[in-house]
Amino acid sequence: MSEKNSLPHHPQIMTAGSVEEETKLYLRQGLVKLTIMTTGGTIEKTYDENDGSLENRGTVISNKIHQKLRLPNTEIKVIPLMSKDSIYMDDQDREKIFQALLEAVKDARPIIVLHGTDTMEMTAKYCFQKKATWEVPIIFTGAMIPLGFEDSDALQNVTEALFACRFIESGLYLSFHNQLFKVPFVTKNRQLRTFESTLL
Secondary structure (H helix, E strand, O other): OOOOHHOOOOOOOOOOOOOOHHHHHHHHHHOEEEEEEEEEOHHHEEEEEOOOOEEEOOHHHHHHHHHHHHOOEEEEEEEEEOOOOHHOOOOOHHHHHHHHHHHHHHHHHOOEEEEEOHHHHHHHHHHHOOOOOOOOOEEEEEEOOOOOOOOOOHHHHHHHHHHOOOOOOOOEEEEOOEEEEEEEOOOEEOOEEEEEEOOO
């Protein structure tokens, strides 16, 4: 078998076991464990050839992102929370995301939240207002153009969030276009179609 074929391509499958056993496994294999929570938004939209529409039809993490990234030492737990365009989200949806984060932090692993950009800062700030101190790094990210389109920024933003969550301290963040913002000091610049700090 060639070296290319012998390299694992997909993140490792989670296995059950005690905390002590998982810690030993981590130290032995150098595993990076993290959680990705999906909520919908542009980053997860798919194109329907029948009617030409773009819809949220379920998480793209299991196929497109795994197919495009080599993550041999990364164990990813995917939580498909909802599949909703963020422009239609309300505080009930934000509360659901907040409660899911409260549960997810019990795994003591970094969390990446895939979210629509229209109200991503609102959800991140909602979670900050409900709980300012978190036990793990939590990074919100999304995209202006759906994953799979040639000029999409989705893979860039996900990759940057995956890298950042390994090194930053615990807390709430928003990662976008090669920048990492501390929540709540971030806002969307709709004219430039990106995010920027409110501290400038």
